[in-house]
Amino acid sequence: xxxxxxxxxxxxxxxxxxxxxxxxxxxxxxxxxxxxxxxxxxxxxxxxxxxxxxxxxxxxxxxxxxxxxxxxxxxxxxxxxxxxxxxxxxxxxxxxxxxxxxxxxxxxxxxxxxxxxxxxxxxxxxxxxxxxxxxxxxxxxxxxxxxxxxxxxxxxxxxxxxxxxxxxxxxxxxxxxxxxxxxxxxxxxxxxxxxxxxxxxxxxxxxxxxxxxxxxxxxxxxxxxxxxxxxxxxxxxxxxxxxxxxxxxxxxxxxxxxxxxxxxxxxxxxxxxxxxxxxxxxxxxxxxxxxxxxxxxxxxxxxxxxxxxxxxxxxxxxxxxxxxxxxxxxxxxxxxxxxxxxxxxxxxxxxxxxxxxxxxxxxxxxxxxxxxxxxxxxxxxxxxxxxxxxxxxxxxxxxxxxxxxxxxxxxxxxxxxxxxxxxxxxxxxxxxxxxxxxxxxxxxxxxxxxxxxxxxxxxxxxxxxxxxxxxxxxxxxxxxxxxxxxxxxxxxxxxxxxxxxxxxxxxxxxxxxxxxxxxxxxxxxxxxxxxxxxxxxxxxxxxxxxxxxxxxxxxxxxxxxxxxxxxxxxxxxxxxxxxxxxxxxxxx
Amino acid sequence: xxxxxxxxxxxxxxxxxxxxxxxxxxxxxxxxxxxxxxxxxxxxxxxxxxxxxxxxxxxxxxxxxxxxxxxxxxxxxxxxxxxxxxxxxxxxxxxxxxxxxxxxxxxxxxxxxxxxxxxxxxxxxxxxxxxxxxxxxxxxxxxxxxxxxxxxxxxxxxxxxxxxxxxxxxxxxxxxxxxxxxxxxxxxxxxxxxxxxxxxxxxxxxxxxxxxxxxxxxxxxxxxxxxxxxxxxxxxxxxxxxxxxxxxxxxxxxxxxxxxxxxxxxxxxxxxxxxxxxxxxxxxxxxxxxxxxxxxxxxxxxxxxxxxxxxxxxxxxxxxxxxxxxxxxxxxxxxxxxxxxxxxxxxxxxxxxxxxxxxxxxxxxxxxxxxxxxxxxxxxxxxxxxxx
Numbered sequence: 001x002x003x004x005x006x007x008x009x010x011x012x013x014x015x016x017x018x019x020x021x022x023x024x025x026x027x028x029x030x031x032x033x034x035x036x037x038x039x040x041x042x043x044x045x046x047x048x049x050x051x052x053x054x055x056x057x058x059x060x061x062x063x064x065x066x067x068x069x070x071x072x073x074x075x076x077x078x079x080x081x082x083x084x085x086x087x088x089x090x091x092x093x094x095x096x097x098x099x100x101x102x103x104x105x106x107x108x109x110x111x112x113x114x115x116x117x118x119x120x121x122x123x124x125x126x127x128x129x130x131x132x133x134x135x136x137x138x139x140x141x142x143x144x145x146x147x148x149x150x151x152x153x154x155x156x157x158x159x160x161x162x163x164x165x166x167x168x169x170x171x172x173x174x175x176x177x178x179x180x181x182x183x184x185x186x187x188x189x190x191x192x193x194x195x196x197x198x199x200x201x202x203x204x205x206x207x208x209x210x211x212x213x214x215x216x217x218x219x220x221x222x223x224x225x226x227x228x229x230x231x232x233x234x235x236x237x238x239x240x241x242x243x244x245x246x247x248x249x250x251x252x253x254x255x256x257x258x259x260x261x262x263x264x265x266x267x268x269x270x271x272x273x274x275x276x277x278x279x280x281x282x283x284x285x286x287x288x289x290x291x292x293x294x295x296x297x298x299x300x301x302x303x304x305x306x307x308x309x310x311x312x313x314x315x316x317x318x319x320x321x322x323x324x325x326x327x328x329x330x331x332x333x334x335x336x337x338x339x340x341x342x343x344x345x346x347x348x349x350x351x352x353x354x355x356x357x358x359x360x361x362x363x364x365x366x367x368x369x370x371x372x373x374x375x376x377x378x379x380x381x382x383x384x385x386x387x388x389x390x391x392x393x394x395x396x397x398x399x400x401x402x403x404x405x406x407x408x409x410x411x412x413x414x415x416x417x418x419x420x421x422x423x424x425x426x427x428x429x430x431x432x433x434x435x436x437x438x439x440x441x442x443x444x445x446x447x448x449x450x451x452x453x454x455x456x457x458x459x460x461x462x463x464x465x466x467x468x469x470x471x472x473x474x475x476x477x478x479x480x481x482x483x484x485x486x487x488x489x490x491x492x493x494x495x496x497x498x499x500x501x502x503x504x505x506x507x508x509x510x511x512x513x514x515x516x517x518x519x520x521x522x523x524x525x526x527x528x529x530x531x532x533x534x535x536x537x538x539x540x541x542x543x544x545x546x547x548x549x550x551x552x553x554x555x556x557x558x559x560x561x562x563x564x565x566x567x568x569x570x571x572x573x574x575x576x577x578x579x580x581x582x583x584x585x586x587x588x
Numbered sequence: 589x590x591x592x593x594x595x596x597x598x599x600x601x602x603x604x605x606x607x608x609x610x611x612x613x614x615x616x617x618x619x620x621x622x623x624x625x626x627x628x629x630x631x632x633x634x635x636x637x638x639x640x641x642x643x644x645x646x647x648x649x650x651x652x653x654x655x656x657x658x659x660x661x662x663x664x665x666x667x668x669x670x671x672x673x674x675x676x677x678x679x680x681x682x683x684x685x686x687x688x689x690x691x692x693x694x695x696x697x698x699x700x701x702x703x704x705x706x707x708x709x710x711x712x713x714x715x716x717x718x719x720x721x722x723x724x725x726x727x728x729x730x731x732x733x734x735x736x737x738x739x740x741x742x743x744x745x746x747x748x749x750x751x752x753x754x755x756x757x758x759x760x761x762x763x764x765x766x767x768x769x770x771x772x773x774x775x776x777x778x779x780x781x782x783x784x785x786x787x788x789x790x791x792x793x794x795x796x797x798x799x800x801x802x803x804x805x806x807x808x809x810x811x812x813x814x815x816x817x818x819x820x821x822x823x824x825x826x827x828x829x830x831x832x833x834x835x836x837x838x839x840x841x842x843x844x845x846x847x848x849x850x851x852x853x854x855x856x857x858x859x860x861x862x863x864x865x866x867x868x869x870x871x872x873x874x875x876x877x878x879x880x881x882x883x884x885x886x887x888x889x890x891x892x893x894x895x896x897x898x899x900x901x902x903x904x905x906x907x908x909x910x911x912x913x914x915x916x917x918x919x920x921x922x923x924x925x926x927x928x929x930x931x932x933x934x935x936x937x938x939x940x941x942x943x944x945x946x947x948x949x950x951x952x953x954x955x956x957x958x959x960x961x962x963x964x965x966x967x968x969x970x971x972x973x974x975x976x
Contacts, residue, residue: 061791103794443789444791445791
């Protein structure tokens with residue numbers, strides 16, 4: 001630390017309202033993190049000024065090619081930091097998800113960023129201020145960037161903090177910053193749970209044909225391979241007592257385990273790793289492993305696992321065998337639990353697992369549609385739901401009265417599929433399907449996409465959250481009142497409030513392109529109102545996506561996972577008429 | 589670090605007579621299409637059993653030598669250049685070919701697409717060895733070549749090859765891996781066709797590069813490369829793809845990587861990029877494009893090339909900065925960067941003469957005018973040594 005630190009008189013801090021892709025109001029976790037950062041740099045607690053200045057953004061896609069395009073918006077954002085803020089935080093960190101990927105800051109763009117920062121810091125406005133720049137690890141270590149900022153880094157006017165937990169200012173800060181990052185980061189187990197896709201269908205167990213029972217869920221953790229890798233890193237352990245001589249994996253029904261596991265074995269100092277069949281075949285040649293770790297993707301009944309354990313024990317004769325499952329059906333603990341399984345000969349084994357999951361088993365005879373899928377290498381084939389898939393979801397998740405109709409313009413449907421419940425259980429799967437469609441219709445990097453959806457009081461936020469997690473796209477929720485006013489005929493311009501976060505976020509879209517999302521379309525009023533709001537903001541609607549569409553004939557460009565026109569609801573009739581319009585059932 | 593960054597310097601070029609032609613696109617295909625060559629090619633055909641199976645409708649036959657690595661392939665094309673761009677029908681005979689890298693198959697795709705663009709018909713006869721068909725499948729060659737050349741396998745392959753392809757499933761049942769050391773699964777870097785350019789935006793390039801940022805890939809790269817593994821995605825993959833996109837409205841690119849390519853007693857990570865150079869920039873001098881990949885100020889480098897008057901060359905100072913790509917490949921990873929274009933091959937590597945003990949040996953820039961081994965668009969091959 002310098003002896004005369006300029007920070008002593010500082011009282012408030014604020015965020016530099018600059019970003020790649022649409023601007024986003026920080027959530028509570030991010031706010032707490034920024035307050036931590038300000039405290040670490042200033043040496044005491046600063047007040048968050050929370051200005052509502054406009055965002056200055058540049059489209060990521062543009063910044064990748066025209067690297068100089070970052071200069072102007074950043075300079076402007078720096079100059080518009082409110083007068084009362086003594087410390088500014090420029091967040092370009094991957095940890096906060098303000099930047100989705102360290103790929104987005106090309107080395108050339110960093111130099112333009114440095115130029116804008118230097119230019120702003122030369123102004124009188126910044127004479128007594130400190131700027132903290134949060135950068136991804138490698139970027140913070142960029143030599144050319146440091147050369148450009150050298151004087152200011154030395155004087156303490158600028159601090160660079162990196163996702164790797166390094167600081168350009170003082171080693172004293174490093175530990176504090178690392179713990180702030182740890183508080184901010186979502187635990188890998190949470191992310192595994194939130195990114196795990198549970199597909200509903202009829203799957204024959206382990207691809208064995210002719211079994212009389214079928215599984216209803218197929219678990220796909222391929223979107224969470226990095227998180228799985230972190231969990232496996234911990235499980236492999238640096239503790240020498242825990243460290244196995246050989247790691248064996250089995251992934252009969254999944255193809256998402258081998259890569260993360262191999263990566264973790266490398267990180268753990270090149271632990272030998274074999275697939276199950278390799279381990280058996282090579283057992284005579286391989287050095288005898290004393291301690292073996294068997295990792296499997298999913299444990300269902302435990303019968304096949306017990307068989308495999310017996311095979312491994314016979315072939316390798318380890319003195320110690322530890323069994324680890326990523327997912328386990330019927331575990332008592334939701335996370336990091338143990339389950340005991342029993343082999344044919346009565347031997348019992350303890351299986352450790354990361355996440356407990358729910359499986360359903362049905363008799364194959366129940367599956368009248370004969371759509372038994374292969375559990376092996378299951379891949380999404382369509383970006384819609386088949387009729388069978390949709391009604392299966394309804395059968396399992398039930399129906400409810402429609403209870404969040406925008407305006408009493410039309411009567412509520414007495415019975416609609418329980419979409420919030422469907423999303424609760426299968427939201428990641430459905431979001432994955434919708435994302436396939438969005439990606440096809442925009443070809444924009446996720447960082448640039450703004451998903452616009454209505455703020456639903458009762459309905460879950462699951463769909464937009466899942467989509468956002470899947471794609472890195474940002475979500476803006478338009479308040480109900482604003483939508484209802486527009487549905488009632490108010491001009492969209494009259495519902496705008498320049499200080500409201502949702503308006504600012506819509507204004508910040510540099511690409512001028514948005515995607516509208518709603519989970520359920522009754523008559524299309526809500527989605528039409530959102531479209532008018534977007535148009536009034538000068539935005540192009542690139543795609544309109546919905547899960548269930550009750551007005552498919554009016555859909556136009558709308559993409560729904562399933563569309564079906566039920567008979568019109570009547571206020572005086574409490575239940576649906578029996579002679580429902582079967583012809584209107586539509587397979588998208 | 590700073591010293592290493594600026595350490596690229598000029599080496600001695602050996603200009604030959606006639607180098608003045610080097611940059612003229614019109615003279616790219618200085619074929620050796622003399623009658624004596626035709627004769628010798630025909631002789632070569634007669635010696636091959638493959639030639640006997642050549643059906644008349646398959647047209648001009650291009651036999652590919654045993655070694656399907658990029659350099660031997662280019663040499664063999666130097667002889668066939670003129671026919672390749674004019675014969676209405678040609679048969680690319682890979683019967684005796686065995687591939688040892690991915691740059692070779694990527695080069696083959698560029699040659700097949702080249703004929704497709706000219707409206708000429710090309711057929712391919714697959715290698716005799718089942719392992720090679722296996723290899724081509726494993727690296728996704730068959731899918732990539734049909735996508736890039738907008739054709740189908742039944743149009744592209746000879747009837748016999750197509751028939752064999754349906755029967756080679758059994759070849760895929762190979763013995764379980766022999767190494768206990770965890771290596772990168774090869775199949776995560778198969779040939780991939782990407783659409784680049786301003787029309788398609790850059791999501792495909794970013795997505796491809798992001799695969800290289802996966803935790804498990806970075807773990808392996810960190811262990812095996814001389815520099816930080818995460819920088820491969822950012823400074824090598826994305827930089828190349830973005831620089832390839834700049835100024836083009838739309839083009840097709842093929843990317844592939846080979847982890848554990850063996851050359852001599854060392855293993856390498858080889859990454860090959862090819863793009864067709866279609867779109868707006870096709871009229872520009874291809875060498876400038878190549879140099880742009882390597883140097884920030886390509887005009888300066890042009891001034892230094894052998895066909896430039898001596899006075900200019902003497903006055904020439906090496907460009908201030910190599911591009912991020914070039915300095916990453918050479919300075920950070922100690923590898924080699926090869927760029928092939930319509931009329932030139934530029935190789936940038938550390939000078940091995942300095943010996944490996946020298947901490948920052950001087951990189952060398954070599955330039956050779958390719959005779960007919962010309963590439964449609966640009967081919968960039970990055971070769972990074974793996975730690976022992």
